[in-house]
Amino acid sequence: MVPPVQYGGDEVSAIVLDIGSHTTRAGYAGEDSPKTVFPTTFSTVPGSPPTYTHGNSLHLYRPNSIHSNLLSDGLVTDWPALSRTLDHAFRDRMRLPDLSEFPLLVTEASWNTKENREKMCEVAFEEWKTPAYYTVDKSVMSSFASGKGSALVIDVGEEMTSVVPIYDGFVLRKAIQKQPVGGNLLSSVLLSQLKNSTPPIPVTPHYLVKTKEAVPVGAPAKATLRDERKFNPEDPNCPTTLSYHRSQEMRVMHEFKESTCEVLSGGWDDATAASTPTRPFEFPDGYNALFGLERLTVPEILFNPQRFLPQEFTQLPLPASTSTIPSHPYSNLQPITRLFSNSLVQIDPDLHSTFFNNIVVTGGTSLTQGFVDRLQTELAGLSGGMKTKIHAASSPAERIHSSWLGGSILASLGTFHQLWIGKDEYDEVGASIVTRRGGK
Amino acid sequence: MSSGVAVHDQCLTTFNELKLGKKIKYIVFKLSDDNKEIVVEKTSESGEYDDFVADLPGESCRYAVYDFQFDQGEGQRNKITFIAWSPDEAKIKTKMLYASSKDALRRALVGVAIEIQGTDHSEIAYEAILDKATRR
Numbered sequence: 014m015v016p017p018v019q020y021g022g023d024e025v026s027a028i029v030l031d032i033g034s035h036t037t038r039a040g041y042a043g044e045d046s047p048k049t050v051f052p053t054t055f056s057t058v059p060g061s062p063p064t065y066t067h068g069n070s071l072h073l074y075r076p077n078s079i080h081s082n083l084l085s086d087g088l089v090t091d092w093p094a095l096s097r098t099l100d101h102a103f104r105d106r107m108r109l110p111d112l113s114e115f116p117l118l119v120t121e122a123s124w125n126t127k128e129n130r131e132k133m134c135e136v137a138f139e140e141w142k143t144p145a146y147y148t149v150d151k152s153v154m155s156s157f158a159s160g161k162g163s164a165l166v167i168d169v170g171e172e173m174t175s176v177v178p179i180y181d182g183f184v185l186r187k188a189i190q191k192q193p194v195g196g197n198l199l200s201s202v203l204l205s206q207l208k209n210s211t212p213p214i215p216v217t218p219h220y221l222v223k224t225k226e227a228v229p230v231g232a233p234a235k236a237t238l239r240d241e242r243k244f245n246p247e248d249p250n251c252p253t254t255l256s257y258h259r260s261q262e263m264r265v266m267h268e269f270k271e272s273t274c275e276v277l278s279g280g281w282d283d284a285t286a287a288s289t290p291t292r293p294f295e296f297p298d299g300y301n302a303l304f305g306l307e308r309l310t311v312p313e314i315l316f317n318p319q320r321f322l323p324q325e326f327t328q329l330p331l332p333a334s335t336s337t338i339p340s341h342p343y344s345n346l347q348p349i350t351r352l353f354s355n356s357l358v359q360i361d362p363d364l365h366s367t368f369f370n371n372i373v374v375t376g377g378t379s380l381t382q383g384f385v386d387r388l389q390t391e392l393a394g395l396s397g398g399m400k401t402k403i404h405a406a407s408s409p410a411e412r413i414h415s416s417w418l419g420g421s422i423l424a425s426l427g428t429f430h431q432l433w434i435g436k437d438e439y440d441e442v443g444a445s446i447v448t449r450r451g452g453k
Numbered sequence: 454m455s456s457g458v459a460v461h462d463q464c465l466t467t468f469n470e471l472k473l474g475k476k477i478k479y480i481v482f483k484l485s486d487d488n489k490e491i492v493v494e495k496t497s498e499s500g501e502y503d504d505f506v507a508d509l510p511g512e513s514c515r516y517a518v519y520d521f522q523f524d525q526g527e528g529q530r531n532k533i534t535f536i537a538w539s540p541d542e543a544k545i546k547t548k549m550l551y552a553s554s555k556d557a558l559r560r561a562l563v564g565v566a567i568e569i570q571g572t573d574h575s576e577i578a579y580e581a582i583l584d585k586a587t588r589r
Contacts, residue, residue: 160548
């Protein structure tokens with residue numbers, strides 16, 4: 014295998030692209046953090062032609078705008094939207110007219126399909142004119158970035174939780190476990206619990222608030238609202254769509270979660286939960302209160318969905334997917350420790366001690382306070398005396414961007430040039446080269 | 454999946470000396486300064502396990518091969534142990550480099566009986582290796 018291209022190394026930086034269900038990251042290989050980080054969700058205002066908005070400005074209020082995500086089950090499903098996302102990342106944010114001088118490294122989910130992988134390779138060469146391309150696995154990158162060639166990677170992200178065992182740099186595909194539990198589900202449950210509490214707590218997103226006044230704890234909000242934007246599902250001429258309204262409510266919940274939610278590190282216990290201090294939260298309309306139980310029960314869904322996931326959520330449909338690796342359905346969600354043991358069952362028992370000793374935790378939702386301590390406690394109970402060691406980067410940026418970071422370091426190595434797939438190879442073989450060379 | 458880093462010939466020669474000559478007790482390998490190949494950093498004939506542990510830096514990664522000797526009442530046995538040393542304190546770039554390049558070296562060394570991923574001193578303690586060596 015003598016590759017003709019000599020990119021990478023000191024002369025040219027490669028570009029590293031990592032698309033997650035919540036955040037898209039792009040930047041130059043060798044740097045410590047991505048140049049640009051923006052939401053993967055985008056907004057569409059219908060019309061001919063429709064107006065699309067990608068990046069952080071998607072939250073600005075635009076009448077009739079619809080919010081959607083280009084990923085489903087962690088895989089790209091909306092290819093035109095993907096092209097616009099790349100356009101935003103490379104042209105708008107990084108100021109690159111095309112990638113004709115930059116090799117491109119893209120991360121992919123461990124359960125990606127052959128078709129998706131090849132399609133991405135095609136987009137890179139055909140639309141972006143990249144001279145060289147390579148795909149790496151997100152979980153392998155997270156594992157390497159923690160210094161481990163073999164590890165069990167637990168990723169608790171926005172849309173899903175996955176458990177992926179890596180052995181000597183290769184994914185043990187048969188043992189992958191995943192399910193649609195993540196920050197998004199926790200936010201949805203939180204929202205429904207606040208709305209259904211007695212008395213109900215109205216969640217008014219930022220876009221509806223014109224002015225607000227400070228009010229004492231627990232007192233009704235004194236805010237003027239933008240009535241012209243009022244969301245009314247019954248009115249077909251309402252300028253605010255359900256998806257925009259929902260996405261803005263979820264943003265408030267996201268903030269609520271980050272500032273109040275906590276996992277009981279010793280395990281769930283009604284008495285401990287009742288005696289844990291409350292925390293304050295102020296909503297965009299000024300309403301503020303102290304929250305106790307709900308800030309603890311919601312993240313418990315990660316560890317005990319049977320008990321803590323409200324009934325109405327067990328009927329949700331699974332997100333569409335073309336992957337051959339199935340997710341657990343909402344009606345039968347597994348505790349995170351069960352995902353772990355389900356995965357181990359598929360693995361040679363001789364390797365179990367290696368995996369217990371090398372657990373890598375990544376993903377934004379894993380930053381919930383107390384999460385890692387709790388996981389450690391629960392997994393130690395499973396290990397039957399084997400040493401259990403969790404590696405979780407302490408800096409949030411390293412935890413959230415671990416797969417981008419891994420890709421960035423790898424692509425900056427002088428020796429990595431041997432792995433790039435060159436344009437001439439692509440021209441000769443076609444997009445299937447990426448599957449043949451990816452080692453899968 | 455590997456980084457494409459090469460293994461210097463001397464790594465193999467030294468490893469074979471350890472394997473056949475039985476004089477060298479352990480070898481410490483590292484990545485060259487330009488990160489292009491894996492080279493021998495140190496060889497030692499010291500039989501003291503603590504000397505070996507002291508040769509693994511606290512804040513950087515290394516690979517090492519140790520000719521592990523033990524006697525469980527059935528006569529003296531030798532098991533060649535490969536250690537990928539990656540302490541938690543090492544920089545993320547170093548960890549990434551060593552983890553993604555390990556396979557190249559590991560595959561070149563034929564005759565390794567035990568392999569250990571070490572992230573702290575308890576994982577490479579004499580007892581921990583003895584436990585692995587005498588299992589099953």
